[in-house]
Amino acid sequence: MSVDDSLKFLLSECMREHSGNYAAQAVLTEFPTVRDLMNASEEEMRLVKGIGPVKAKQLSAIVRFAKYAYGNHEAKVTIGSPQDAYKFMRSKLEHLQVEEFHVIGLNTKNTVVFENTISIGSLNSSIVTPRETFQMLIRRHCAGAIVAHNHPSGEPKPSDEDISLTEALSESGKILGIPILDHVIIGRGKYYSFKEQGLI
Numbered sequence: 001m002s003v004d005d006s007l008k009f010l011l012s013e014c015m016r017e018h019s020g021n022y023a024a025q026a027v028l029t030e031f032p033t034v035r036d037l038m039n040a041s042e043e044e045m046r047l048v049k050g051i052g053p054v055k056a057k058q059l060s061a062i063v064r065f066a067k068y069a070y071g072n073h074e075a076k077v078t079i080g081s082p083q084d085a086y087k088f089m090r091s092k093l094e095h096l097q098v099e100e101f102h103v104i105g106l107n108t109k110n111t112v113v114f115e116n117t118i119s120i121g122s123l124n125s126s127i128v129t130p131r132e133t134f135q136m137l138i139r140r141h142c143a144g145a146i147v148a149h150n151h152p153s154g155e156p157k158p159s160d161e162d163i164s165l166t167e168a169l170s171e172s173g174k175i176l177g178i179p180i181l182d183h184v185i186i187g188r189g190k191y192y193s194f195k196e197q198g199l200i
Contacts, residue, residue, distance in 0.1 A: 007034070014062050015055055023050040027059070035095040038063055067092075077112045079104070082193035085146050085184045088112070093150035093186040101128045101149040105142035106181070113140050118147075128165055130172040137178050145173065146182045154188030166194055 011024035030048045031037040042060035045051050051059070079085050085104070092115075093100060099121040105113040116136055119128045137145050147169060149162075158166075166183045173180040182195040194200045 011059075015058060023048075023055065026050045038067070038095045039097050079106065079110050079112065079146060082182055082184060082191070082196050085148065085182055085193070086186065086191040088115075089148045089184060089186055090191075093148065094188065096150050097152050099149055099152060101147065103133050103137065104146040104148065105137050105140050106144045106146065108143040110144070110181075113142055130169055133169055134172060134176055134178060138176065142178055144179050144181050146184065147180060148184040148186060150186040156185040156187030156190055156192035158185055158192055158194070163199070166199065170200055 008024045008028055011027055015023055026048050027037070027045070030044075031040050040059075040063070042056050045056035045059050046053060048056075077084075077088055079088060088104070089102065092102065099119075100117055101119040101121070102115060103118050104115045107113050114136065118132050121127060133145075133147065147166075151157075162183070162185065166180070169183070170180045180200060182193055182200055184194075185192040
């Protein structure tokens with residue numbers, strides 16, 4: 001069974017469709033990749049031929065559950081390297097079509113205390129301030145933090161704004177006693193770590 005056939009089969013099972021897979025095929029024609037499907041809204045799903053309000057709501061709930069399940073492992077994760085941070089954030093950010101900026105709060109053993117979305121932006125930018133970034137870190141008594149965001153273009157090379165923001169957050173962290181241990185930019189199958197590059 002090919003990847004496409006497997007995905008069609010899974011969609012058919014989710015929609016409890018067992019004769020012909022017509023609705024599943026229609027969904028995959030409109031949203032041909034997992035990335036496309038993960039970004040599809042309930043309203044967009046309703047526009048697919050053969051997908052009514054009930055099936056659209058069902059599919060939307062499945063997508064939300066998948067996103068939640070990917071992100072619900074914070075208490076068990078210890079981040080000891082930039083690659084660990086990339087693996088932790090990849091499923092949350094790689095598929096997105098707009099920029100999101102997240103903060104990961106860590107305890108003294110670098111175990112994740114929480115992970116939270118700070119800002120949702122446009123295709124190539126998001127608005128972030130030190131105040132928003134450190135608010136939850138202070139409240140949850142974190143010992144350190146990692147920040148991460150995605151580049152929807154797929155290329156993780158930092159912009160001048162990314163570099164300036166990292167410097168500002170790093171300085172704020174030193175003042176507050178909550179160091180920013182890394183800033184990881186998620187691209188398509190690759191990442192950029194400020195720590196690895198010696199910029200933090």
